[in-house]
Amino acid sequence: MSTHNKxxxxxxxxxxxxxxLGTSVVAPVQAQEDPGWDFNTALLYYGESDGRVQxxxxxxxxxxxxxxxxxxxxxxxxxxxxxxxxxxxxxYDGPQTFTRPSGLATYTTPANQTPLDDSFLxxxxxxxxxxxxxxxxxxxxxxxxxxxxxxxxxxxGANLGLSRDxxxxxxxxxxxxxxxxxxxxxxxxxxxxxSAMLDVGDLSNRSGDxxxxxxxxxxxxTQVINRDLLVQLNYSFSKSTGxxxxxYKFLSVVDGSTGDPISRTPxxxxxxxxxxxxxxxxxxxxxxxxVYGQAKYNMSGKVLDLSYRYMSDDWDIDSxxxxxxxxxxxxxxxxxxxxxxxxxxxxxxxYRIGLVDGATPPRFxxxxxxxxxxxxMTVGLKYGWKTRSDNDMSIRLEYYxxxxxxxxxxxxxxxxxxxxxxxxDAIIAQFSYRF
Amino acid sequence: MQSLRSSAIDSEVxxxxxxxxxxxxxRLGLAAGHFRGSFNAMGSPCELLLETADEVLxxxxxQIVATEAWRVEDKFSRYRSDNVVARINQSNGRPLTVDDxxxxxxxxxxxxxxxxxxxxxxxxxxxxxxxxxxxSDRVPDADSIAQIMGTVGWHRVSWxxxxxxxxxxxxIDFGGIGKEYAVDRAAGLVSRRTNCPCxxxxxxxxxxxxxxxxxxxxxxxxxxxxSNASSAQKLILLKHGALATSxxxxxxxxxxxxxxxxxxxxxxxxxxxxxxRSVTVAADSCTQAGMFATLAMLCGKGAEEFLEDQGVxxxxxx
Amino acid sequence: xxxSITLRYRVxxxxxxxxxxxxxxxxxxxxxxxxxxxxxxxxxxxPVEAGLDDHIYFSKEASSGGRGFGGGGCGCN
Numbered sequence: 001m002s003t004h005n006k007x008x009x010x011x012x013x014x015x016x017x018x019x020x021l022g023t024s025v026v027a028p029v030q031a032q033e034d035p036g037w038d039f040n041t042a043l044l045y046y047g048e049s050d051g052r053v054q055x056x057x058x059x060x061x062x063x064x065x066x067x068x069x070x071x072x073x074x075x076x077x078x079x080x081x082x083x084x085x086x087x088x089x090x091x092y093d094g095p096q097t098f099t100r101p102s103g104l105a106t107y108t109t110p111a112n113q114t115p116l117d118d119s120f121l122x123x124x125x126x127x128x129x130x131x132x133x134x135x136x137x138x139x140x141x142x143x144x145x146x147x148x149x150x151x152x153x154x155x156x157g158a159n160l161g162l163s164r165d166x167x168x169x170x171x172x173x174x175x176x177x178x179x180x181x182x183x184x185x186x187x188x189x190x191x192x193x194x195s196a197m198l199d200v201g202d203l204s205n206r207s208g209d210x211x212x213x214x215x216x217x218x219x220x221x222t223q224v225i226n227r228d229l230l231v232q233l234n235y236s237f238s239k240s241t242g243x244x245x246x247x248y249k250f251l252s253v254v255d256g257s258t259g260d261p262i263s264r265t266p267x268x269x270x271x272x273x274x275x276x277x278x279x280x281x282x283x284x285x286x287x288x289x290x291v292y293g294q295a296k297y298n299m300s301g302k303v304l305d306l307s308y309r310y311m312s313d314d315w316d317i318d319s320x321x322x323x324x325x326x327x328x329x330x331x332x333x334x335x336x337x338x339x340x341x342x343x344x345x346x347x348x349x350x351y352r353i354g355l356v357d358g359a360t361p362p363r364f365x366x367x368x369x370x371x372x373x374x375x376x377m378t379v380g381l382k383y384g385w386k387t388r389s390d391n392d393m394s395i396r397l398e399y400y401x402x403x404x405x406x407x408x409x410x411x412x413x414x415x416x417x418x419x420x421x422x423x424x425d426a427i428i429a430q431f432s433y434r435f
Numbered sequence: 436m437q438s439l440r441s442s443a444i445d446s447e448v449x450x451x452x453x454x455x456x457x458x459x460x461x462r463l464g465l466a467a468g469h470f471r472g473s474f475n476a477m478g479s480p481c482e483l484l485l486e487t488a489d490e491v492l493x494x495x496x497x498q499i500v501a502t503e504a505w506r507v508e509d510k511f512s513r514y515r516s517d518n519v520v521a522r523i524n525q526s527n528g529r530p531l532t533v534d535d536x537x538x539x540x541x542x543x544x545x546x547x548x549x550x551x552x553x554x555x556x557x558x559x560x561x562x563x564x565x566x567x568x569x570x571s572d573r574v575p576d577a578d579s580i581a582q583i584m585g586t587v588g589w590h591r592v593s594w595x596x597x598x599x600x601x602x603x604x605x606x607i608d609f610g611g612i613g614k615e616y617a618v619d620r621a622a623g624l625v626s627r628r629t630n631c632p633c634x635x636x637x638x639x640x641x642x643x644x645x646x647x648x649x650x651x652x653x654x655x656x657x658x659x660x661x662s663n664a665s666s667a668q669k670l671i672l673l674k675h676g677a678l679a680t681s682x683x684x685x686x687x688x689x690x691x692x693x694x695x696x697x698x699x700x701x702x703x704x705x706x707x708x709x710x711x712r713s714v715t716v717a718a719d720s721c722t723q724a725g726m727f728a729t730l731a732m733l734c735g736k737g738a739e740e741f742l743e744d745q746g747v748x749x750x751x752x753x
Numbered sequence: 754x755x756x757s758i759t760l761r762y763r764v765x766x767x768x769x770x771x772x773x774x775x776x777x778x779x780x781x782x783x784x785x786x787x788x789x790x791x792x793x794x795x796x797x798x799x800p801v802e803a804g805l806d807d808h809i810y811f812s813k814e815a816s817s818g819g820r821g822f823g824g825g826g827c828g829c830n
Contacts, residue, residue: 009550009730010745016546017722020539021619029676030652031717031748036670042801046809057808061801065654065670077804124827137465148827159822168488170780178822216822222796224780227788232796236818292819296794303793309819319816327793335793345815370815396802402813428809432802630782 038063042432049425052116053083073144075128084116086422088249088367089277090354090415091115092261097274101248103188103203106271114422117248119187124150138165146180154183159216170224178216185209186247193281194361197250199272205279212242228298238288250277251367252354259412262357278355280366288313303327316349317371333386339398341378347371353406353420369422374404380428391435398428461501463494472497476504477512477614479638483625484653486632486645496628500621500635507617511540511609513560523599523607530593530600538597540609540616547726548589554733555726556589558601559701560608566706568697580704587701615640615679615725622721634673642677642721671750673717679724681732682713682752698732709736717748796820 040061047054057079064072089096089109097108100119109115126148134140139162146157157180165172184190189206191197198205218236225231252261253276266272294307305325312318322342329335348371350364380398387393406420461474470493472483483500485493513520519537533541547555565575565583586604593600601607609616614637622635622642632645634653643653652674671678682698695706714731718724727747731738742749781789788794797803803820811817812827 007550007552008744008746010747012546012550013723013726014719016543016550017619017720017726020543020616020722021623021720022539023623027675027719029717029719029748030674031676031678032672040799040801042805044805057805059801059805061804075804126827137469150827153827155827167780168782176822216818218818218822224789226779227781227785230789230794230796234819236822238818238822288816288818290816290819294796294820296796298788298791298794305798307820309816311816311819313815315815317815319814321816321819327798329793343810343814343816348815370813376814394799400809400813424813430802430805432799 036064038065038434040432040434042430044428044430047427048083051084051118052424053081053085053426056080070133071131073128073130073132075126075130077124077126077148079122079124079126081122081124084118085248086369087115087117088251088280089115090252090254090261090367090420091418092252092275093414093418096261097272098277099197099200099273101187103198103206104200106200106273112418114419122150122152124148124153126155138169139163140165152185152187154185156181157214161218163220172220172222174218174220174222176216176218176220178214178218180214180216181211182214182242183209183211184243184247190243190245190247191250191279193245194278194365197273197277197279199266199270201270202272210243210247212240212244214238214240230296232292232294234290234292236288236290236292238290240286242284244282244284244286245280245366246368247279249366249368250279251352251365252277253357254354254412254415256356256358257413259354259415261354276357278361278365280368281364282350282366283315283364286313286315301329315371317345317347319343319345335384337382337384337396339378339380339382339396341376343376343378345374347373347407351407353410353415354412356412369402369404369424372404372421373407374402374421376400376402376424378428384432389435391433393434394430394432396428396430396432400424400426400428461497463490463497470497472500474501474504476501477508477617477637479614481637482634483621484634484636487629489631492629492631496625496633499624499628503621503624504617504637507613507620510536511613513606513608513610520607520609523601524605526601528601528603530598532597533599535597540612541594541599541607542596543612543722544607544609545589545594547730551730551733553589553702554700555611555730556587556701557607557609557611558589558592558605559587559699560610561586561604561606562699562701562704565704566695566697566699568695574695584704587704611729612722612725614638615677615721618642618677618721640677640679640721640725641673643673643675645675671715671717676717676719677721677724678715678717679721679728680713680715681725681728682711700733707733707735710734711738711751711753713752714738714742715750716742 042059044057044059046057057077059077061073061075066072087098089098091112091114094111095108096115097106098115099106101117107118126146128144128146130142130144132140132142142161144159146155148155157178159176159178161174161176163172163174189203189208190210192205192207195205216236216238218234220232220234222230222232254261261275264273264276288311290309290311292307292309294305297304307323309321325337325339327335327337348366350362350366351371352362352365353367355361355365378398378400380396382394382396384392384394402424404421404423411420461472463470463472470485470487470490472493474481481504483497485496487493509515510518511520512518515521519533523531544557561583565579567573586602591602591605618635618637618640619642622644625633625635626644630645634641634643641655652672655671655673655678696710698707698710699705700707710732714728716724716727716731718727727742727745731742731749734741739751792798807817808827
């Protein structure tokens, strides 16, 4: 007891306590200080090959635990995007000149290259806030707000969720709704759907700002099957209305027999596109239904995470997503986690690689590769470890590739030998730190 | 200290009053995700948190826990005139044979007296006659302390299990052990009846048993003495084991700028100098946690060093 | 019309009660949750990473959401 001589009484005290209580302690104490705030941070690099999109993203998700399992969550994400993205125009044997989205200049794509819009440069800041708390004995609710701002885009959203536990909390039913309202202020104004790309300085086909509303509904069932198996089943419905176009995407107008772009001459003294292009036109409504299933299976410490999603919408797109993760711990403090993801989608009903000159223009048309028919694959590996101060760190490296094809009945004449679908290869690298 | 998970709004509070003991008033309610039973014992609010959906079981366990708390209180409280402590304290120098449970507690106290080199002493309670820690400046004079010190000291007690003999005027007091002992006893009774995760909390001394649904365990808040409850709480996550706290910022004397804390050194009869305002310790059992906390307080300036040497987790407030 | 809606609701209610009823035989006791309580057994182990992935795939594919809300709030799609 003396402060000068160390006296370790822990063992004697334990013995004395055992004889007092007449029992021995089964499990040793496990107590730790609640950090109060829990920070999840990540730095992500996403880079596409061939000078396409590069994104550096910094994310912070802070969670504060309060009395009675109530939680406040605050999120911040900052993205810096640079690079180029396919404009929707077809590759061609000769160079192609386009008017920039601003309508103030032109740029030229060399022969035999997929036209890319290189004016893609943006910073996005996104904020989220959420609150979650239990009520009554078996219920829990959460509310959240989100906002994000880009140069030409403003998003505001709100969400509300409710869940109830059943069967000794082995079953949870949940219901969530989310609303968002997005405003678009495209550079140079939003082009009228299917209007032609005009000469520099001519903004007569541009309209003012646009907006879209999205309503989401998610119904979920989570079920504990046994000590090692947990499954989740969700149904979700999402309805978007308003301006659903990508204001920067357009289609080539091609000759009905050769498949080559139709030439065009700018007005005297003006510069402008040397071929004909028309801006895309999508319906102003879209309804999506998805079914999502996930299983987490613990195999004596190793965890298999399997998920599948089926999505179908009224644009005629069907997609299947299969994902698997396998967390393989070694030692007490480290793990490796391989990840595979397979995705396949069918094309939207109005997906066109180009518009045929002279034919009756369709009401809706888009050559956005993301609405086409393609398969995608992700393979990745994550390595995670605990630091000396018991914080979690991880790095992951993934490779993402898209392989698409143009619908064969749309390929005309000379197009057969050209690249009609811009395939995509990307690297994802991420460093995460949780403290 | 209070258990935070318990303070949810009770949506459906049902009462079950033990006949003839309305003051102790056991209640069972539904809190956030668990049953919460509460009652009063040993001068403190007590509670039992149970992670189960079975209300009948919750009701039964609450009765078991409350009954055990009251039993320990009735048997070992120094405020009663009809229990074993009263018989020992009124024995006036005569030897007395005690029952097994009392003998176990005396044996424990004797061991702790040795382990603490005399600093933990269940005969020091008589010093309270001179020291009234009511926030005033009434510091007793040295003569009255010296006089009382003649009846303090476990070494003056003759203890040969099961027989105890005190000098006339001496008294014993299980106040420093009783509550923690009761917590461990009650938790033991619960785990004998069910495997449900539970938390037994008697006025801030508590023990958690069993794996909780929550990955982090029970959230327990430690109040910082002397400040607002809301602003000065530290959350401790307890998966298994016990937490006990010693210290109370409201019990002190203040004279000539010197703060006399309520922890008395039985060897001098004076308050321990530079004792922490409060010490919370995590240990396997509540009894151990409570002993570590009390002994740390008795170390005064050396409280943190003592606890570090014992290799326990602790939270010291100065 | 209204009859078929009522019927559909009934069928749904029946399905739901079957699902919930069937689940009672599944599951674990509270004290058997040690493995399930592990961090790597949570449905979403890393919320930030999940959010980043959702964002990437939202901007490169025509599908989104499923696990939770549809993501979005981004001019990238």
